[in-house]
Amino acid sequence: FFENINKTQLVQAINLSIFTSLVTTAITLLFGTPVALLLSHSNFRWHRIIDTIIDLPTVLPPSVAGIALLMAFGRKGLFGDFFSSLDISIPFTIIAVIMAQTFVASSLYIKAATIGFSTVDSELKQASALDGASRWETFRFITLPISWSSILSGSVMTWARALGEFGATIIFAGNFPGRTQTMPLAIYIGFEIDLNVALTLAILLICFSFLTLIIVKSLLHRRLDAETSTSFDNSL
Numbered sequence: 001f002f003e004n005i006n007k008t009q010l011v012q013a014i015n016l017s018i019f020t021s022l023v024t025t026a027i028t029l030l031f032g033t034p035v036a037l038l039l040s041h042s043n044f045r046w047h048r049i050i051d052t053i054i055d056l057p058t059v060l061p062p063s064v065a066g067i068a069l070l071m072a073f074g075r076k077g078l079f080g081d082f083f084s085s086l087d088i089s090i091p092f093t094i095i096a097v098i099m100a101q102t103f104v105a106s107s108l109y110i111k112a113a114t115i116g117f118s119t120v121d122s123e124l125k126q127a128s129a130l131d132g133a134s135r136w137e138t139f140r141f142i143t144l145p146i147s148w149s150s151i152l153s154g155s156v157m158t159w160a161r162a163l164g165e166f167g168a169t170i171i172f173a174g175n176f177p178g179r180t181q182t183m184p185l186a187i188y189i190g191f192e193i194d195l196n197v198a199l200t201l202a203i204l205l206i207c208f209s210f211l212t213l214i215i216v217k218s219l220l221h222r223r224l225d226a227e228t229s230t231s232f233d234n235s236l
Contacts, residue, residue: 010197012178013186014204020094020182021162024101028109028158033151036113037139040120057107062167065103069172073099096173097180104168105161109154116150117143153219160212164205 038044039051057065072078073090083090090096120143128138144151166184173180175189183201190198 009177009181009186009194010200013181013183013201016094016097016178016181017163017183020097020101021159023098024105024162025109025155025159027098027102028106029151029155032106032110033113036110037117037143039110039114040117054107054110057104062104062165063171066100066168066171069096069100069103069168073172091172092174092176092180094173094180097169097182100168100172101162101165104165105158108161109151109158112150112154112157113147116147116154119150120146149219153216156212156215156219160209163208 035050035054039047039054041047060068070077070091073083073096074080075084075089075091090099124142124146125138128142133141163182164184165182166188169180169182170185170188175181175185177186181189183205187198187201187205190196190201
């Protein structure tokens with residue numbers, strides 16, 4: 001059965017899925033962290049609007065997300081003429097895979113990081129500022145260590161969601177082996193062409209999902225234990 005692990009199509013799908021999901025996670029960390037920091041302060045004007053936009057991909061059907069991306073970045077889309085003038089084609093490329101994954105999965109990290117940043121005591125940040133620390137130093141030495149479990153769990157969930165993304169990817173990026181065919185897409189086509197490949201990939205995705213849940217739950221339990229211990233020490 002596991003002889004199928006050496007098949008070209010299967011190996012290409014695994015490599016592409018791992019690469020694109022890691023790039024998606026890195027992009028989400030880079031751009032999602034400032035957004036999460038902004039959302040952790042609920043006293044600015046556009047908070048509800050931005051928060052609603054961030055939540056939209058979680059309730060939007062992935063196929064609809066794929067159509068929206070195609071309408072925005074396709075050749076005849078909203079920004080199609082602009083990218084065509086630069087001789088750049090996004091749909092049905094690996095860039096489209098990453099964009100689809102980022103659109104669908106990034107909100108998981110942003111919401112988790114926002115919750116983590118919100119738990120940081122404002123008095124600690126004020127004390128840091130009074131001691132002469134810059135905003136970056138306050139974030140690096142106070143906010144980040146306190147909220148690291150939320151950041152890590154959000155990153156893992158984003159990676160897992162990107163790894164399993166199907167609907168938006170197949171519409172916006174297509175299903176081309178070696179180019180845009182990720183593991184979920186290979187499973188879909190495998191049921192029609194090679195069932196053994198589909199089953200092998202399905203088992204791998206189940207294992208990835210199981211490990212993801214274990215990591216996230218262990219991080220959450222560790223955080224709860226730390227908060228309980230802190231509350232107990234303060235009560236003494």
